[in-house]
Amino acid sequence: xxxxxxxxxxxxxxxxxxxxxxxxxxxxxxxxxxxxxxxxxxxxxxxxxxxxxxxxxxxxxxxxxxxxxxxxxxxxxxxxxxxxxxxxxxxxxxxxxxxxxxxxxxxxxxxxxxxxxxxxxxxxxxxxxxxxxxxxxxxxxxxxxxxxxxxxxxxxxxxxxxxxxxxxxxxxxxxxxxxxxxxxxxxxxxxxxxxxxxxxxxxxxxxxxxxxxxxxxxxxxxxxxxxxxxxxxxxxxxxxxxxxxxxxxxxxxxxxxxxxxxxxxxxxxxxxxxxxxxxxxxxxxxxxxxxxxxxxxxxxxxxxxxxxxxx
Ligand SMILES: [Zn+2]
Numbered sequence: 429x430x431x432x433x434x435x436x437x438x439x440x441x442x443x444x445x446x447x448x449x450x451x452x453x454x455x456x457x458x459x460x461x462x463x464x465x466x467x468x469x470x471x472x473x474x475x476x477x478x479x480x481x482x483x484x485x486x487x488x489x490x491x492x493x494x495x496x497x498x499x500x501x502x503x504x505x506x507x508x509x510x511x512x513x514x515x516x517x518x519x520x521x522x523x524x525x526x527x528x529x530x531x532x533x534x535x536x537x538x539x540x541x542x543x544x545x546x547x548x549x550x551x552x553x554x555x556x557x558x559x560x561x562x563x564x565x566x567x568x569x570x571x572x573x574x575x576x577x578x579x580x581x582x583x584x585x586x587x588x589x590x591x592x593x594x595x596x597x598x599x600x601x602x603x604x605x606x607x608x609x610x611x612x613x614x615x616x617x618x619x620x621x622x623x624x625x626x627x628x629x630x631x632x633x634x635x636x637x638x639x640x641x642x643x644x645x646x647x648x649x650x651x652x653x654x655x656x657x658x659x660x661x662x663x664x665x666x667x668x669x670x671x672x673x674x675x676x677x678x679x680x681x682x683x684x685x686x687x688x689x690x691x692x693x694x695x696x697x698x699x700x701x702x703x704x705x706x707x708x709x710x711x712x713x714x715x716x717x718x719x720x721x722x723x724x725x726x727x728x729x730x731x732x733x734x735x736x737x738x739x
Contacts (some may be wrong), residue, residue, distance in 0.1 A: 430472040431737040432539055432548035434532035434629035436458075439476070439552050444517035445509055449555065449683060449720040450567040451594040455640040458551055458716075461726035462733070470493040470737045472545065476552060477533030478524070485536050486578035487571050487605050491653040496569060497523065512564045526554055526569045529715075533576035536713045541584050541668070547704075547712040547736050549673070552728070557599035557626060557672045559703035566597065566624060572715045573670045574605040580668050581611050581635075590615065590666035592657075592700050594693075595674020595717040596684030598627030598637070602672060613664040615657040617649055619677070619684050636660050642685035646692035649677075654700060661703045668711040669704045675719030678694065683720050690724075699733035712736065 429459030440452040441618035462468040484493045500523035503510050510517045529552035534546050536548035556573055558566030580586045591606065593599040601608055603626075607610045618629050630637045638652050673692065677686040704712045714736065719725035 429543070429546035430476050431470065431733065432536055432545040433471040433551060433564070434476045434536050434548060434553040435476045436476040436528040436532070438521065438524045438528045441521035442554055443519050443521070444567070448517070449516075452553075453722060454719065454725060455551055455553060457722040457726040458729050461730055465730055467730055467733060467737070470739045471733065473608070474535065474539070474569070474699070476528040476550065477535050478527040479530035480533055480634055482573055483579060484570055486582055487561070487574040488559075489562045495677045496564065499620070500526070516564055516567055522554070522569070528552060529554055529556065530570045530572050530575045533572040533713065533715050534579050536564060537576045537580050537584070537668075540711050541580065541586075541714055546733055548714070549733055549736060550715040552714070553738060554715055555591060555674070556598070556715065557595060557602050557717050559601040560604040563599075571605055571606065573672045574602050576713060576715070577606065577612060577670050586667045587611060588613070588664060588666050589668045589670060589683060590661055590664060591670045591672065592616070593672035593674070593717075594677065594696055595620075595672055596677035596681065596686055597623055597718060598639075599672050600624045600626045603627065603631060603635055605690070607635055610634055613666065614659060615660060619643070619644070619686050622684060636640065640686070645687040646689055649688065650692065658699065665707040666703065668708050668713070669700055671700060671712060671714035672717045673714045673732060674717030675725050678719070678721060678724040678728055680721040680724040681717065683721065690727050693728045694731040694735055695733045701735060728733060
């Protein structure tokens, strides 16, 4: 069985303006590197479908989804950009891109549960892990991973899923949506203090948060993962694992000050796969979150994919 690679050209049309780090070139850099390394032939490409509004409403308030739809359609009609907050901007193509990003996560979940794919990576934007039940923020509109996790539970009937978030920023949106849902265990590490300045006190027992100070290196993160994440994941025995795969904890990334390198992403992915193989029939769906240094992003995604694809 193959590793799926879900993406869509619409995800490159979402553009938050000149100089914005969450830029369309991120996906181009990943694609180019996969071709240059020959890794693309090991992946099964799938086109990301548009998410259904019902899919989004499993993670977000219906009124939030409806209001965002109205707003984004107005922006699309106007042809101009409008900011939601200081760094989260809606452009004419954002609505479609956001539906593709969440749709990729849902379709990947179905393909993996149906046994068509062993696991899958969604090369999508906008990212999702800062989007709360009712607020767009931090470059995120819909919480792709939370939407997919709820789909696996509510629609596909799984009883326990884990969310692993290794982005440098706290996945406050995912925590907001999934805190207290005991069918979910979320494990994360993140630089603290750093945007969005939350997560140091987990809001519920199903949240396993590891705040780490600036300049923490990969080896120290690995030790924490081994000591704290792994026993929790083993005890929880997830039937599927969702990954919020942000690569901005890389030492070359300017949005954070952590010191991870490609080998650390390879190691983390291996540990996630170990749990998935023991308890979840190998079922992993990973969605791109952050990662803003184009070279480091492309190399780190490749390291992640090499482990997922077993090549
Ligand atoms: Zn991030």
